[in-house]
Amino acid sequence: MEFPVWVVGIGPGHPDYILPAAVRAVEAACFLVGGPRALELFNHLNRESKLIDRNLPEVLEYIKDKRKQGPVAVLVSGDPGFYSLLGYLSKHFAPEDLRVIPGISSVQVAFSTLKLPWQDAALLSLHGRPLEDAAHLLGEYPAVGLLTDPKVSPAQLADCLANQGLHQAEVYICENLSYPDEQVCQVSPAGLREIPAFNNCVVVIRRGT
Numbered sequence: 448m449e450f451p452v453w454v455v456g457i458g459p460g461h462p463d464y465i466l467p468a469a470v471r472a473v474e475a476a477c478f479l480v481g482g483p484r485a486l487e488l489f490n491h492l493n494r495e496s497k498l499i500d501r502n503l504p505e506v507l508e509y510i511k512d513k514r515k516q517g518p519v520a521v522l523v524s525g526d527p528g529f530y531s532l533l534g535y536l537s538k539h540f541a542p543e544d545l546r547v548i549p550g551i552s553s554v555q556v557a558f559s560t561l562k563l564p565w566q567d568a569a570l571l572s573l574h575g576r577p578l579e580d581a582a583h584l585l586g587e588y589p590a591v592g593l594l595t596d597p598k599v600s601p602a603q604l605a606d607c608l609a610n611q612g613l614h615q616a617e618v619y620i621c622e623n624l625s626y627p628d629e630q631v632c633q634v635s636p637a638g639l640r641e642i643p644a645f646n647n648c649v650v651v652i653r654r655g656t
Contacts, residue, residue: 450477450518452510452540454533456526456550457485461625464556469548477517480510485522499532507539514544525552530572530594554592557621557649560631568592568651573599581652582611590653595645604650605639617653622646 453472458464465488473479473489479496486496497509499521513519523531529552536545558565569584572594581604584591601620608616614636622630623646634642 448515449544450514450516451546452514452536452544453518453520453546453548454527454531454536455520455522455548456531457481457488457522457524458551459525459553459556459625460484460623462488464551464625466548466550469550472546472548473520473522475518476520478510478513478519479522480506480519481522482524485524489522503532503535507536510536523550525554526550529554529570530574553621553624553649554594556624557592557619557651560621560624561619561651563590563651563653565590565592572596578603578607582607582613585611585613585616585652585654588654590651593650593652595648595650597645599645601639601642601645605636608636608639608652613652613654619651619653620645621649621651624649 453476455469455472457469474492477494479486479489479494480499482499497506499506510519521532521536525531526549527533527547533547554570567588568590569588570592571581571584573596578599581591581593616636618634618636618639620632620634
């Protein structure tokens with residue numbers, strides 16, 4: 448017998464943003480797989496756990512092995528359907544082997560914190576994607592929400608916006624959303640050059656007039 452693999456969205460990080468259905472799924476699991484922050488949220492359960500690192504084949508083998516013994520919960524930040532490990536797992540498990548619990552994306556939290564609607568916004572992760580993709584989207588959408596990549600500096604984003612002629616764009620930097628050290632600030636595209644790095648940020652850019 449093989450047990451299901453639960454892919455559980457745990458929101459942006461604070462326990463208040465974890466859905467009750469997600470908590471129940473994790474509590475029912477025998478094995479937990481996730482990043483350091485995700486696993487820390489459920490340390491009190493004393494479950495055997497596996498840290499997700501860059502060796503995804505090893506993580507995959509762990510999941511395949513442990514699901515023979517009991518349910519496995521894979522904890523992903525935000526929502527599983529938005530740039531998470533779900534895409535990778537879907538290539539290696541049949542749909543009937545997976546159970547997916549949605550979560551609150553940090554992008555949702557960013558727009559709600561800014562008191563902005565996001566039904567007309569384009570959403571993009573910069574992980575492994577060129578910055579130009581974000582700038583081009585601003586030509587089609589009034590706003591863009593970005594999951595930042597540590598390899599992309601604020602100065603590079605400033606250059607990208609300048610190259611697209613977006614000198615009047617509104618840029619909001621939402622850092623460590625839902626954590627006690629949450630910080631939200633608005634800067635101009637040029638003001639991005641004064642910021643040393645993006646640290647666990649969502650950046651919202653609104654096209655200027």
